[in-house]
Amino acid sequence: MFRLQEPLPNHEGSLLSELRLWMEAQQGLCVAYSGGVDSTLVAAIAYEARVEEALAVTGVSPALAPHLLQEARDQAAWIGIRHRECPTAELQDPDYSGNPSDRCFACKRELHSHLQPIAAAAGDAQVIDGVNLDDLGDHRPGIEAARQAGVRSPLAELCIDKATVRLLSRALGFPWWDKPAQPCLASRFPYGEGITADRLRRVGEAEAWLIGRGFERVRVRSHGLAARIEVPEDQIRAVLELSQTDGLVETFRELGFTSVNLDLEGLVSGKLNRR
Numbered sequence: 001m002f003r004l005q006e007p008l009p010n011h012e013g014s015l016l017s018e019l020r021l022w023m024e025a026q027q028g029l030c031v032a033y034s035g036g037v038d039s040t041l042v043a044a045i046a047y048e049a050r051v052e053e054a055l056a057v058t059g060v061s062p063a064l065a066p067h068l069l070q071e072a073r074d075q076a077a078w079i080g081i082r083h084r085e086c087p088t089a090e091l092q093d094p095d096y097s098g099n100p101s102d103r104c105f106a107c108k109r110e111l112h113s114h115l116q117p118i119a120a121a122a123g124d125a126q127v128i129d130g131v132n133l134d135d136l137g138d139h140r141p142g143i144e145a146a147r148q149a150g151v152r153s154p155l156a157e158l159c160i161d162k163a164t165v166r167l168l169s170r171a172l173g174f175p176w177w178d179k180p181a182q183p184c185l186a187s188r189f190p191y192g193e194g195i196t197a198d199r200l201r202r203v204g205e206a207e208a209w210l211i212g213r214g215f216e217r218v219r220v221r222s223h224g225l226a227a228r229i230e231v232p233e234d235q236i237r238a239v240l241e242l243s244q245t246d247g248l249v250e251t252f253r254e255l256g257f258t259s260v261n262l263d264l265e266g267l268v269s270g271k272l273n274r275r
Contacts, residue, residue: 019155023154026049026050027124031055031130032111033083038132053123057114057118059087059115060085060088062091088110088111089110100191107145109148109149131156134161228261
């Protein structure tokens, strides 16, 4: 059992106990595991409860940035849970590559078409994911695809929100408790703008370049051949300075962008979902 490294308030301590009991009640568990803070907490408690009957599976496609895949591997190894990587082919589905507003439904439909046989082969394990309470109030068509596939979301079922996920992860000593949210690379494209492996690679490499220079929370939105950089408002000046000293524009042009813009509003999650 993962021991608490710091005390929890009574309510959050009760939620952790409930989450552990929820996991223990399952015969086997197959975690749809992205490496984000939510699914990693779910994977950790699943492993704690079921050990050999727990498995974490990561869908691998061009929409998953390489550094995030490596983080998922490292975190699974730290926890001790068995980890499997499963190639997915959502780019071959026009419902995904055409980038409609319900693109995430096609993505999760593809993912769970692979996870269900894996779970069945693992002794009819229950597939679970890291959807938390806050996610239910956002535009997330993938949640419906998961529901149709019989996936359960223990965090949401127990009314555990994002702040509580981070609090529990920190108290349990997980080094990644404050890891920034990192939606898949497909979220960088406006709805209706087609998605290809090359376009995903270009955005991923642009973000990796900025992350390597200290910008942990960053998005590179792609509008045609134009890049729009989003960072927290207090880091905007640093990006401007970087463009003068470290060849930002030149690097982005080498990646295939024809222009580079900086969003003066700063980083706002879900900005492309605005109406």
